[in-house]
Amino acid sequence: MRDSAANGQPTDEREAADQEATVQKTSLLALSRRSRRADEQSDSSESGVETAEFAVPAPEAGDADSSEGAEMSERAEKRQGFKHWRRQRPFIGGVLAVLGGIELFFSGQLDLGNMQIQFGIEGLQATVLPIAIVVLALLSIFRPTHHVFYGIIALVLAVYSLIGVNLGGFIIGMLLSSIGAILIVAWMGPRGPKESEAAEGETA
Template identity: 30%
Template sequence: MSPESTGQNEHYIRVLRRRFRAWRGHRPFWAGLFTMAGGIPIAYFPYASMKLGNMTLAMSTTAGAGSLIIGVLLITLGLTMWYHSIVRVFAGVAAILLALISIPVANIGGFVIGFVFALLGGALSISWAPGEPVDADGKAPVAEVPDAERPEGELQAAAVPQQQGSGYDLAADADGGRHRAG
C-alpha cells in the first residue's frame, strides 16, 4: 500500500478476530459450544468400534437410533443458541433434559463426557443474559422515572444508573412500596 492509500493498514487476521469477538459477545457462545460438544460423543459412541489387533470391540447398543437422535438434537440446540439467542432459555432447558435422557439411552450419556458437556452447555445457556447497551461516551444508560409515575410533592431526583449489583433499589420504599392515601 502506498502512503496515500485510504485502505486499512491492519492485517486481515486481526480484523477477523475482532469481528469474531464482537459476534461471540452478543450470544451465548460457550453454551452453544459445550452443548454441541456434548452431542458429538452421545451420537458417535453407539456406532463406534475399536480394533485391538485382530479383535473388534463394538460399543453399539440396541438404542443406537435414540442416541443418534439425542446427539443431533443437542447439536441443533447448540446452533440455535448461537444463531437465535432469544430462545436461549428454552434451548438450555431442552439441552439439560436431553442430557439427562442420554444417561439410560446412550451408553451412560456418551460415557459421561457428552452428558457433562451437554449439562454444562444447558446451564450456561439458561444463565446467559445480553449485556446492557453502552452510550457513545462509554457510560451505562441512565433510567429516569417519568413525571406521571412520581407521587405528588416529590422533588425530581437525579437519575440513578441501572447497574446490576449497584446497591440501588428503586422499587422499594420505607413502607414496602405501598403509598398510603391521606
C-alpha cells in the same frame, strides 16, 4: 670559420631531429591517453545500460509500511467484529453443548471388529439425541432470543443420555452437554460495548 660553420650545421640538424622526435612522442602519448579514456567511457556506458536493463526496482519502505499497517488494521477490525458478535449470544455454552453432542454421537457408534459397544437402549435414540443436542446448541447461538427454551430442552436430553446413549457418552458427553446447556440458560442477554468494557475493567 669554415670548420665552425661545418661543425654548427650538424648540431642544428640534431636539435631539430630531437625536437621532432619529442613532438612525435608527446603526440603518441596524447593519442594513447585519448584512446584509453574513450575505451573506459564506452565500458562504463555499456555496464550502465546492462545494470539498468537487469536492475529490479526495489519496493519503497513507505509502501511496505503502509501495506502492513492496512493488513494489521483489517485483522484488528475482524477480531473486534467477532468479539462483538460473540458477546451478543451464548457462545461458550453453545460450543460446549455442540462438543458434548458430537462426543455422544461417536460414543454410540463404537465398533471394534466383531464387537459393538452399546450400553444403552438400542435404537434411533443413540443417533437422535446427539443430533438434537447439537441442533439446539446451534439454535441458541444463532437465535439467542429463545436461549432459555433451547437450553432447558438440551439439558433434559443431556441428562437422559445417561440412560439412552452409552452411559451419556461415557459420562464425558453428558457433562459437556449439561454444562453447555446450563450456560445457555444462565446467559444474561447481549452486552453493549460500554457494559463489556466496564466488566473487563472490573476483572482487570
